[in-house]
Structures are given as structure tokens and as C-alpha cells.
Amino acid sequence: MPYPRLHTSCLWLITCLLLCGTARAQDIFYGTNQYIEYQQGTVPIILTVPHGGAIQPTSIPDRTCNNAVNVTDVHTIETALEIKKALFTKTGCYPHIVICHLKRTKLDCNRNLTDAACQQPEAELAWKEFHQFIVQARTTIQAGYSDQAMIFDIHGHGHAIPRIELGYLLDSDELAEPDAILNTPKYINYSSLRRLALTSASEATHAQLLRGNQALGTLLHDHGFPSVPSRQDPAPAPDDPYFSGGYITATHTCYTDTVLMNGVQMELNNAGIRNTAANRSRFAGAFAEAAITFLSTHFAINWQSCQPKTAIKETIVSHKEIRVYPNPIAPGDMLHVNTMSEDVVSFLLYTPGGTLIHSGTLDPCCRDIRMPDLPQGLYILKVTEIHGIHCDVYKIICL
Ligand SMILES: [Zn+2]
Structure with missing residues (x-):
């Protein structure tokens, strides 16, 4: 029995997803020499990790140009991957992740090309691939979500005050201004939340997005991780060291006019x-x-389907061909699959990490799957008619 039974009355919640591809583990792409990694996601979130790499090829000399900063942001790659795991466990949706595996002594992807690669061709190529992968993720997201999307550029600081510094491209002096000033067009135009300040589903003002009750910093603080800016800590003191955001934030957010x-x-x-x-x-x-x-508060996201909210109605209408029930269901019980056709139907059941744990085919006469004993958590069921005309994915949450 590969999966221990944790309890006997496990209930299952089954929710139809839109895309069959969602059942697989994330698609992963690599740049030249695997210096850059892109994990494709299913929701409008991009995590970028430019400073956590450890690879030090001898073919790339250490960076010394233009007062290069070479400090590694330790464990930021591991932190991003933990975030992915937590997001998937809670929602069944993947963020997009772009990672630079080169050590910062060789390449700094959070700088312009000249400062980043010090004119070394191998490093320049990796820099271009890093930013091309972000553009690829942005383009994918934009098709479904327009500007209802967020990039989190993940770093580590060594400043004395143990708090998370959230950089929206506003410096300490600007954050020290009252909300009424931060809500003027001049300050909104400085900000990496510029479009959200104009289009938020919650109609939150710019200042509320930075440090209101539903601001990221406030929510992190509420969960035990002090952050600035936030309701609890609205702005860094004038002499506090504080990172307000760098090249990635400026280039890949709406701070740049052409980016959504x-x-x-x-x-x-x-x-x-x-x-x-x-x-x-x-x-x-x-x-x-x-x-x-x-x-959920400020964007139009549907976590149940990992799709934009505007697609929900269409999803329900177009996926009537295959029905999976009952809902909820206990382990060991029969899961029934109803289809409109007489085709043989194949099914695949995956763990949250994408490991296949059960599969088979179902004849028209008896389309029942006996659910294996599984620990509490989220599972994915993919059902396909043999001719491939209809294919559905179901998110299954063990309650
Ligand atoms: Zn950094």
C-alpha cells in the first residue's frame, strides 16, 4: 500500500478544471547549459529568482565591472519552490517561475545587460534567456488575464531590521507621504502597481494597495511576517536601509508603459x-x-479552475460531455464517469506533485473507478475519451 490511510471517512470534493494539461506536473524549459530554468504556470503569478544561483562555470570570469555587487541571496530558489508547493497544495494552480542558476559572481539578472554580464557573451546569452522566459510567461498570462496579473521578484536582504521589504519602485521618502499624495497620478505613475491602482476589482486606491487592510504587506504581517509597507509599518524610517525595487520590477511591470x-x-x-x-x-x-x-480581493482570479473568472460560464457549458460523481466521495468508494458517447474512456489519477498513482480504461458498460486509499490532500483526475474528442481534468480535494 504505497499511500497510508490517514482516516476512514475521507471526503472528496471534485471540481472540473478547464484544461487537460493542468493534470501534468509543470512543463519545465531550460536555457543554454541549463543556466536558466522556466517552470510554466497556470495562474497569473510569476515568481522570479535572479540571485539564488550556485553554478560557477570557469568559462565565465567573475564580474568586476561597474562596481558589481556579487552577494548571493541564499535559499531564495528553495523559498520560491516552497511557495510553488504551498500554492499548489492550497489551490491546485501553479505559478510561473523563472530561475537563474548562475551564481551572482557570474551574472546578475536584476541589472541592465551591461552591468549584469560585464560584456561576457556566455553570461549575456543567459541574461537574455532569463528575460525572454519572463516575457514568455507574461505573454501567456496576458492572453487570459490582461493586466490582472502579478510578478513577485524574490530576493534576500541582510539589513538589521527583520522585516520583509516590499519594493513597488517607491522610495522611502515617497512612502512617507500621506495616502492622499500617494493617490495622485504622479505617484501612481511611479508605481509597479500602477495598473492595479486604476483597475482593481476591489476599487482599492493606490495607498490601500500599498498599506491598506488588504495590502500584501498587511496580509503578510497578519500571518506573522512583519513587512514594509503595510498597515502596521506604513513606510521605512528615513535612515532605514530599504530596497525599493530594481531592474526586473521596473522592466517587467506596468511601470514600463508597454507592460500590463x-x-x-x-x-x-x-x-x-x-x-x-x-x-x-x-x-x-x-x-x-x-x-x-x-x-482574490484585487484581481479577477478563479482558483477553482486556475482560469480567469470571465471564463467560468463557458467552462461549465462546454464540459457537460463528461461528468464525474459523486461529490464528495470516500476512499474505496466507486467514482462514476458519465459520458455522452460510447467510446472507451481512459483515466489517470495524479498526486499534487504530478506522480501517476492510478490509471485504467473504462468500457461504456461500467465506468466506475474504485478510489484508492490516499492521505488527505489534493489530487488530479484526467479523463479522456479514447478518440480524444473530449478530455476533462478534475481537481479532487480530500477533506
Ligand atoms: Zn537580490
Whole structure:
């Protein structure tokens, strides 16, 4: 029995998803020499990790040009992957993730090309691939969500105050201004939340998005991770060191006129967040909760289908051909699959991580799947008519 039974009255919640591809583990793409990694996602969230890499090829000399900063943001890759895991566990949806595996001594993807690669061709190519993958993710997201999307550029800081620094491209002096000033067009135009400030589903003002009750910093603080700006800590003091956002945030958010996406540079303190596996897991859970609330409040996201809210009605109408029930269901019980056709139907059942745990075919006479004993959690069922005309994916949550 590969999966231990945790309880005997496990209930299942089955929700139809739109795309059959959602059942697979994320598609992963690599740049040249696997220096850059792109994990394709299913919701309008991009996590970028430019400073956590460890690869140091001897073919790329260490960066020394233009006062290069070479400090690694330790454990930021591991933190991003924990966030992915937490988001998927809670929603069944994947964020897009773009990672630079080169050590910062070789390449700094959060700088312009000249400063980033110091004119070294191998590093320049990796830099271009890093930013091309972000553009690819943006383009995919934009098709479904327009500007209802968010990029989180993940970093680690070593400043004395143990709090998360959220950089919206507004410096300490600007954040020190009263809300009424932050809500003027001049300040909104400085901001990486520029479009959200104009289009938020919650009609939140710019200042509310930065430090209101449903601001990211406030929500993180509410989950035990002090952050600035937030309702609890509206602005850094004038002399506090504070990262307000860098090249990635400026280039890949609506701060740039031609880009629709909103975003933030997220600088994480080390102790209590990045420094141990347990802390990374705890933080990832809290961040996932905060991000889900933030996006649910201010954006048009449907977490049940990993699709834009505007597609819900269409989804229901177009997926009547295959029905899976009952809902809920207990392990060991029969799951019935109803289809309109006489085709043989194949099914695949996956763990949240994409591991196949059960599969088979179902004749028209008896389309029942006996559910295996599984621990509490989320599972994915893919059902396909043999001729491939209809294919549905169901998110199954063990209650
Ligand atoms: Zn950094």
C-alpha cells in the first residue's frame, strides 16, 4: 500500500478544471547549459529568482565591472519552490517561475545587460534567456488575464531590521507621504502597481494597495511576517536601509508603459524565513495565504479552475460531455464517469506533485473507478475519451 490511510471517512470534493494539461506536473524549459530554468504556470503569478544561483562555470570570469555587487541571496530558489508547493497544495494552480542558476559572481539578472554580464557573451546569452522566459510567461498570462496579473521578484536582504521589504519602485521618502499624495497620478505613475491602482476589482486606491487592510504587506504581517509597507509599518524610517525595487520590477511591470503586469520586489530577511527548511515551509504557507487573499480581493482570479473568472460560464457549458460523481466521495468508494458517447474512456489519477498513482480504461458498460486509499490532500483526475474528442481534468480535494 504505497499511500497510508490517514482516516476512514475521507471526503472528496471534485471540481472540473478547464484544461487537460493542468493534470501534468509543470512543463519545465531550460536555457543554454541549463543556466536558466522556466517552470510554466497556470495562474497569473510569476515568481522570479535572479540571485539564488550556485553554478560557477570557469568559462565565465567573475564580474568586476561597474562596481558589481556579487552577494548571493541564499535559499531564495528553495523559498520560491516552497511557495510553488504551498500554492499548489492550497489551490491546485501553479505559478510561473523563472530561475537563474548562475551564481551572482557570474551574472546578475536584476541589472541592465551591461552591468549584469560585464560584456561576457556566455553570461549575456543567459541574461537574455532569463528575460525572454519572463516575457514568455507574461505573454501567456496576458492572453487570459490582461493586466490582472502579478510578478513577485524574490530576493534576500541582510539589513538589521527583520522585516520583509516590499519594493513597488517607491522610495522611502515617497512612502512617507500621506495616502492622499500617494493617490495622485504622479505617484501612481511611479508605481509597479500602477495598473492595479486604476483597475482593481476591489476599487482599492493606490495607498490601500500599498498599506491598506488588504495590502500584501498587511496580509503578510497578519500571518506573522512583519513587512514594509503595510498597515502596521506604513513606510521605512528615513535612515532605514530599504530596497525599493530594481531592474526586473521596473522592466517587467506596468511601470514600463508597454507592460500590463503589476508587480513587487520582495526582499526577505534570512532568520525565520529563508534560513531553515522548516522556516521556508512556514513562510511559504503564509505567503501563499496572503497572495491568494491579495489576488482574490484585487484581481479577477478563479482558483477553482486556475482560469480567469470571465471564463467560468463557458467552462461549465462546454464540459457537460463528461461528468464525474459523486461529490464528495470516500476512499474505496466507486467514482462514476458519465459520458455522452460510447467510446472507451481512459483515466489517470495524479498526486499534487504530478506522480501517476492510478490509471485504467473504462468500457461504456461500467465506468466506475474504485478510489484508492490516499492521505488527505489534493489530487488530479484526467479523463479522456479514447478518440480524444473530449478530455476533462478534475481537481479532487480530500477533506
Ligand atoms: Zn537580490
